[in-house]
Amino acid sequence: MSEPAPDPRMQSLINQLWPGAVRTVRVTGFDGADVLVQLVGAEGKEAEIGRIPRHEASMRRMEHPSELFEVGQEIEAEEIGRRRGGDLQLSARACEIPALRSFLLSLEGGQVVAGTVSGVHNFGVFVHVDGEPAGLCTGFIRVPDLTWGWIEHPSEVVEAGQRITAEVIIAETRSGQVTLSLKALQEDPLIRFADQAGRTLTGPITKIVPFGVFVQLAPDVVGFLHLSELTDEPVDTPEQLVDEGELITVRVEEVDLQRHRVRLGVAGGAGTAPGIGRAPFSGAGDSTIENSPEVTTTTRIQ
Numbered sequence: 001m002s003e004p005a006p007d008p009r010m011q012s013l014i015n016q017l018w019p020g021a022v023r024t025v026r027v028t029g030f031d032g033a034d035v036l037v038q039l040v041g042a043e044g045k046e047a048e049i050g051r052i053p054r055h056e057a058s059m060r061r062m063e064h065p066s067e068l069f070e071v072g073q074e075i076e077a078e079e080i081g082r083r084r085g086g087d088l089q090l091s092a093r094a095c096e097i098p099a100l101r102s103f104l105l106s107l108e109g110g111q112v113v114a115g116t117v118s119g120v121h122n123f124g125v126f127v128h129v130d131g132e133p134a135g136l137c138t139g140f141i142r143v144p145d146l147t148w149g150w151i152e153h154p155s156e157v158v159e160a161g162q163r164i165t166a167e168v169i170i171a172e173t174r175s176g177q178v179t180l181s182l183k184a185l186q187e188d189p190l191i192r193f194a195d196q197a198g199r200t201l202t203g204p205i206t207k208i209v210p211f212g213v214f215v216q217l218a219p220d221v222v223g224f225l226h227l228s229e230l231t232d233e234p235v236d237t238p239e240q241l242v243d244e245g246e247l248i249t250v251r252v253e254e255v256d257l258q259r260h261r262v263r264l265g266v267a268g269g270a271g272t273a274p275g276i277g278r279a280p281f282s283g284a285g286d287s288t289i290e291n292s293p294e295v296t297t298t299t300r301i302q
Contacts, residue, residue: 019105215250
């Protein structure tokens with residue numbers, strides 16, 4: 001079975017983050033916290049006026065860009081687009097550290113790189129990517145890009161000092177960061193699970209939320225059962241009907257590879273109370289599938 005097509009919305013966002021052309025500009029003044037500049041090198045033509053927004057001025061902390069730039073100073077800046085009025089927008093921070101920019105431009109989406117985990121936090125993982133400039137930490141892995149399985153904290157997947165291999169999602173010059181993915185190098189379990197659509201399976205409830213429950217169907221495969229499927233009677237929360245760890249028999253209504261979701265319905269239709277007996281969750285092996293195939297923020301300157 002073929003792999004799911006990339007999300008066009010995500011691809012559009014990534015396209016906007018690709019590095020733009022580098023221009024030499026001369027600082028002409030300040031408009032509030034923005035830096036006003038004039039393009040250099042347009043001989044015989046009226047030089048175009050541009051603007052560097054405050055957040056694009058530098059990776060360094062500052063109260064005002066005038067602490068870093070002075071009128072008449074020439075700097076390099078990356079084109080990042082135009083405002084609705086047509087004014088050119090630029091980023092000075094994208095060109096602030098030449099060695100960093102050169103390193104980031106050497107990386108391409110889909111490239112496999114190696115590195116060492118430098119920090120593990122609840123919002124993601126920082127990675128020292130091999131070859132990055134000394135004193136910088138350029139790699140970052142978002143929590144959703146760590147694994148296909150559900151985790152409570154990134155420390156369940158990696159630890160500081162661990163050597164890893166990951167795929168580059170994008171190297172962004174404006175943030176000075178390489179967004180990485182461990183998950184991209186793992187097989188998507190839904191690809192092998194997709195043929196289970198229409199099947200009736202039994203699995204443990206792994207999480208209860210106000211509008212439904214999540215049910216584990218196979219290793220790293222969890223489906224969602226909406227509250228309306230559990231009962232026809234009005235209830236405040238699914239916890240009035242089921243418990244975490246309880247086994248429930250469900251029908252796989254849809255396997256959406258594009259959005260990586262599994263939609264479930266209760267076997268027998270809505271209003272059929274689970275009533276299949278409560279048993280503590282003892283692992284993915286509780287599924288009734290027989291002979292089922294195993295389905296298996298910015299750069300920190302240190």
